Every structure is written in structure tokens, then in C-alpha cells.
Amino acid sequence: MHVTEKTSRAAGSAMINAVRVHQHGGPAALTYEKVSIGEPGPGEVRVRNRAVGLNFVDIYFRSGVYTPPALPFIPGNEGAGIVVAVGEGVTDFVPGDRVAYVMTLGAYAEESIVPAHYMVQLPDAIDFETGAAMLLKGLTAQYLLRRTFPVKAGHTVLIHAAAGGVGLILTQWAKHLGAIVIGTTGSPEKAELALKNGCDFVIDYRKEDFAKRVKEITNGEGCHVIYDGIGKATFPSSLDCLRPFGYFVSYGSASGAIEPFDIMLLMKKGSVYATWQLLFDHLAKREDVLAMSRELFEVVASGAVKIPIHTRLPLTEVIEAHRRLEARETTGATVLVL
Numbered sequence: 049m050h051v052t053e054k055t056s057r058a059a060g061s062a063m064i065n066a067v068r069v070h071q072h073g074g075p076a077a078l079t080y081e082k083v084s085i086g087e088p089g090p091g092e093v094r095v096r097n098r099a100v101g102l103n104f105v106d107i108y109f110r111s112g113v114y115t116p117p118a119l120p121f122i123p124g125n126e127g128a129g130i131v132v133a134v135g136e137g138v139t140d141f142v143p144g145d146r147v148a149y150v151m152t153l154g155a156y157a158e159e160s161i162v163p164a165h166y167m168v169q170l171p172d173a174i175d176f177e178t179g180a181a182m183l184l185k186g187l188t189a190q191y192l193l194r195r196t197f198p199v200k201a202g203h204t205v206l207i208h209a210a211a212g213g214v215g216l217i218l219t220q221w222a223k224h225l226g227a228i229v230i231g232t233t234g235s236p237e238k239a240e241l242a243l244k245n246g247c248d249f250v251i252d253y254r255k256e257d258f259a260k261r262v263k264e265i266t267n268g269e270g271c272h273v274i275y276d277g278i279g280k281a282t283f284p285s286s287l288d289c290l291r292p293f294g295y296f297v298s299y300g301s302a303s304g305a306i307e308p309f310d311i312m313l314l315m316k317k318g319s320v321y322a323t324w325q326l327l328f329d330h331l332a333k334r335e336d337v338l339a340m341s342r343e344l345f346e347v348v349a350s351g352a353v354k355i356p357i358h359t360r361l362p363l364t365e366v367i368e369a370h371r372r373l374e375a376r377e378t379t380g381a382t383v384l385v386l
Contacts, residue, residue, distance in 0.1 A: 062084065062085055062086075063082045063083070063084055063085075064082070064083060064084075064085050064157055064158040064159050065080065065081070065082060065083075065157070065158050065363070066080075066081065066082075066083045066122050066156060066157035066158065067079065067080055067081075067122060067123060067124075067156035067157070067363065067366050068081060068083065068120045068121065068122050068123075069109070069110050069116075069119065069120060069121055069122075069123060070119060070120040071119065072110065072111055072112030072119075073110070073111065073112075074111070075110075075367045075368075075370040075371045075374070076367060077110055078110065078123070078156075078366050078367050078370065080363070080364055080366070083122070083157070085157075085159055085161065086161070087133060087135070088133055088134060088135035088138075088161050089135045089136070089161075090135050090136040090137050091135060091136075091137050091138060091163060091164055091165070092134075092135040092138070092161050092162065092163055092164065093131055093133070093134050093135065093138060093141050093147070093161070093162050093163075093164050093167055094131070094132050094133040094134075094159060094160070094161055094162075095127065095129045095130065095131055095132065095147060095149065095159060095160050095161075095162055095167075096129045096130050096132050096158065096159050097127045097128070097129040097155065097157065097158060097159060097160055097180075097386050098128055098129040098130065098176035098177075098180075098385070098386060099127065099128050099129070099176045099177040099179070099180035099181070099383045099384065099385050099386065100124050100126070100127040100155045100156055100180055100363065100383065100384040100385075100386070101124075101125070101126040101127065101155070101180045101181050101182075101183070101184055101185070101381065101382075101383055101384075102369050102370075102373060102381070102382040102383065102384060103125055103126065103184055103185065103213070104213075104277070104300055104302055104373065105125055105184075105300075106123045106124060106125065106370070106373075107370060107373065107374055109121070109123050109153070110123055110370065113305075116153060117153075121153060121154075122153065122154040122155070122156050122157050122160075123153065123154075123155070123156050124153065124154060124155025124156035124157070124160075124384075125150065125151060125152065125153060125155060125184055126148070126149065126150045126151075126152075126155060126180060126183045126184040127148070127149060127155035127160060127180050128146075128147065128148040128149075128170055128176040128177075128179035128180040128183075129146075129147065129160075129176060130144065130145070130146060130147070131143050131144060131145040131147055132159065134164075135164075138164045140164060140167075140169075141164060141167065141169075145169060146169065146170040146172070146176070146179075147167050147168065147169060147170055148167070148168055148170045148179035148180065148182075148183045149162045149166050149167040149168070149183070150166050150183040150184045150187060150327075150331070151166045151184070151327065151328055151331060152166050156363065156366060156384065158363075158386055165331075165334055165337065166331065166337060168183075168337065168338065168341045171345055171349065173349060174345070174348070174349075177357055177360065177383050177385065178355050178357065180383050181213075181355050181357050181381035181382075181383050182217075182344070182348065182355045182381070183341070183344075184327070185213045185214045185217055185381065186217055186344040186348070186353075186355070187327055187330075187331070187340050187341065187344060188214050188299060188327050189214055189217040189218045189221055189344075190221075190340045190343060190344050191325065191327060191330040191340065192218065192275050192297060192299060193218065193221055193222060193225065194340075194343065195330060196295075196297050196323065196325055197272070197273040197295045197297060199222055199225045199227050199272075199273065200225065200226065200227075201225065201226025201227070202226060202227070202228075203225075203226075203227045203228070203272040203273065204227065204228045204230065204266055204269075204270075204271045204272050205222045205227045205228065205229050205230065205271060205272065205273055205274075205275070206230045206231075206232070206262060206271045206273070206274040206275070206286070206289055207219055207222065207229065207230070207231045207232070207247075207274075207275050208231075208232045208253075208274070208275065208276045208277060208278045208282050208286070209232070209233070209277050209278055209302065210231025210232060210233055210238075210242040210245075210247055210250065211231070211233045211238035211239075211241045211242045211245075211379045211380070212277065212378075212379065212380075213378075213380060213381045213382070214277055214299070214300075215231065215242070215277070216241070216242070216245045216356050216379075216380055217353055217355070218275055219231055219242060219245050219246035219247050220245050220246040220352065220353040220354065221246075221347060221352070221353050222246060223246035223247075223248075224246075224347065224352040224353065228248050229246050229247045229248050229249075230247065230248065230249045230250075230251065230262060230265060230271065231247040231249070231250045231251070232250070232251045232252075232253045232258050232282075233250055233251075233252060233253070234252065234253060234254050234376065235252070235254075236252070237379075238379055239252055241379055241380075245354075245356070249265050253281075253282070258282075258285065258289070259285045259286070259288040259289050262288075262289040263288075263289070266291075269291050270289055270290045270291035270292075270294060270318075271289050271290055271291065271294055272290075272291065272294055272295070273294060273295040273296075273297060274286050274289055274290060274294070274295070274296050274297065275297050275299065276296065276297065276298050276299070276300075277298075277299050277300030277301075277302060278300070278301070278302050278303045279298065279300060279301030279302060279303050279304055279305055279306050280301065280303045280304035280305060280306055280307065281303035281304070282303070283296075283298075283306045284309065284313060284317075287313070287314070287317040287318075287320060287322075288317065290317065290318060290320045291318065292318040292319055292320070293318070293319055293320065293321070294318070294320050294321070295320070295321045295322075295323070296320060296321065296322040296323070297322075297323055297324075297325075298322070298323070298324040299324065299325070302376065355381060356379075356380035356381060357380060357381045357382075357383055358378065358379050358380035358381065358382070359372070359378060359380075359381075359382040359383070360382075360383055360385055361382065361383075361384055361385070362384065362385055362386075363384045363385070363386050365384075366384060369382055369384060
């Protein structure tokens with residue numbers, strides 16, 4: 049299914065093809081149209097996109113769960129391509145540079161204006177599709193594993209949606225760090241994929257009581273940390289998977305938002321911790337953008353973490369891409385190519 053093509057013109061501006069949302073809604077709210085793009089302002093870079101990453105956060109913006117600055121808007125929060133122009137004060141990039149960027153709405157387009165703060169040089173060994181697929185998901189995995197709860201050898205880790213885009217990076221990286229990795233998935237095919245990518249144990253949460261199974265696997269001790277991108281469907285049962293003083297770390301709500309709960313519940317479940325942190329906050333300082341990206345690129349270059357791209361679709365097929373992601377029919381990363 050192709051997006052609907054519309055046209056919007058602004059005098060004196062170059063025209064490019066892009067996907068926009070004029071009203072919040074389902075996948076059909078995505079329209080493919082001509083839009084104007086100007087020159088980058090101070091601290092900005094204009095990028096000709098070669099590939100764009102698809103992420104569940106794109107659905108949150110499209111549906112209105114997350115509110116963009118204003119309607120209409122161009123979705124997309126990560127991409128990779130070639131610098132075509134730089135704004136005043138930009139010294140780290142020049143036209144022709146291969147780059148990847150993150151945390152910037154507007155990636156679903158032939159070209160994007162991106163703050164240089166959220167952009168990094170793309171190593172020669174990493175192609176554009178991999179670069180577009182790895183930055184948001186990979187930096188999410190980095191802050192979850194290395195900053196929110198620093199995973200060390202011997203830790204027992206539970207990763208929900210272990211066969212998803214972030215999940216497959218988390219499982220590989222956690223295993224590389226020496227953790228015992230337990231994953232949950234929703235099908236035998238996804239379970240097999242998770243096992244091939246770092247999980248020591250996989251639980252089909254649609255057929256098994258995952259909290260009971262985790263206790264069996266850990267001999268009643270529970271996990272040091274849980275990474276959860278599912279939300280409502282896995283909470284509060286996830287708290288029963290933790291050992292005393294363990295960490296429940298939420299980073300998404302694919303099944304819906306976790307409902308408000310009495311904070312005393314954390315005490316009753318073993319004096320456990322619960323947190324939800326934003327990648328945006330971890331990237332507030334430019335030095336952290338560079339340091340986190342460098343660690344991500346290093347672990348990928350070493351071969352310890354592979355970025356699995358299981359679906360490639362042209363940007364014009366963005367409606368179908370959203371439909372598959374929202375229906376949880378995807379594994380690994382999906383990229384939109386230009």
C-alpha cells in the first residue's frame with residue numbers, strides 16, 4: 049500500500065518528497081507529498097537521506113501519544129545520509145560527509161535539516177542502511193545497559209520483546225558483557241531468533257507464565273534487572289521476576305502505557321527500583337552524544353553486536369511499514385530506503 053501523494057509549495061524554497069502527518073491517527077494518516085526545505089540555520093546541517101530507521105516511537109508521534117511541536121509534521125527520528133550543506137557555527141561537518149543522526153523529527157524525507165548536536169560521523173565500515181537502523185535503537189541499548197543499570201558479568205538480565213529491534217541489540221550486548229540473558233517473545237520463530245542472538249533462555253509469554261518461569265530458571269532468586277519495552281501487558285508481573293533491590297527499567301509501551309500504581313508496591317515486591325529514562329536526557333551534552341556513539345560503533349565493529357535488518361521498504365511504502373510494526377509482525381530493524 050502506498051501513501052497518498054499531495055503537494056504543498058512555498059515560494060523560494062527547494063521542493064523534496066517527504067511523508068507528513070496532518071491529523072493524528074492510524075497508518076493511513078501518513079501522506080507522501082512535496083514539501084519545501086530551506087537552508088540550515090545556525091548549528092544545523094542539511095542531509096540528503098539514504099536510509100531512515102523505523103521505530104515504535106514513530107507510531108507514538110503519528111497516533112498522538114507523543115505530541116509533536118505542531119501539525120503537520122514529518123515523522124522519523126533517525127537516519128543516515130550525506131551532508132549537503134552546513135549552517136553557521138558548524139565546524140564538525142562539511143558537505144560530502146557520511147553521517148547518521150538521531151532524536152530529530154523529520155527523517156521521513158529525501159532531505160532533512162538536523163541539529164549538528166545529534167549527528168555523528170558514520171564510520172566507513174558501516175553502510176547507510178545499518179547506520180539508519182542502529183543509532184536510536186543502539187544508543188537506547190547503550191544507556192539501558194551502560195548507564196541506567198550497568199550490567200556486569202554474572203548479572204541475570206530479563207529482556208522483554210527480545211526479538212525486536214532494540215531487543216536483539218540488548219540481548220547481544222548483554223551477553224557480550226557476561227550476563228545471563230533471559231528473553232521473552234511471542235512466537236516460536238521469534239524465540240529461535242532470540243536464542244541465536246544472545247539469549248540463554250527464552251520464554252513464550254503467550255503460552256507460559258513468564259514470572260513463574262523466571263523464578264524456575266533463577267532457582268527462586270530473580271533477576272538483577274529487567275528491560276521492558278512492552279509496558280501494560282508485562283507490568284506488574286515483571287516485578288515478581290526481580291530479586292530484592294533489583295531494577296525494573298521501562299523504555300517503551302508497545303502494549304499500552306503502564307497504569308498508575310501505588311509506590312508502596314515496589315516495597316512489597318522486595319524493595320525494588322522502577323525507572324523510565326529518556327534517551328533525549330542522556331544525549332543532552334554533546335560529549336555524551338559522541339562518547340555513547342563511539343562505544344556503540346566499537347561494539348558493532350568488534351562483531352560482538354550485529355545490527356539485524358530484516359525488512360527494507362521504500363519510503364513510499366511507509367504505511368505498510370507502520371502497519372507491520374504496530375501489528376508486531378516485525379523482528380529486528382526495518383529501514384525505509386530512498
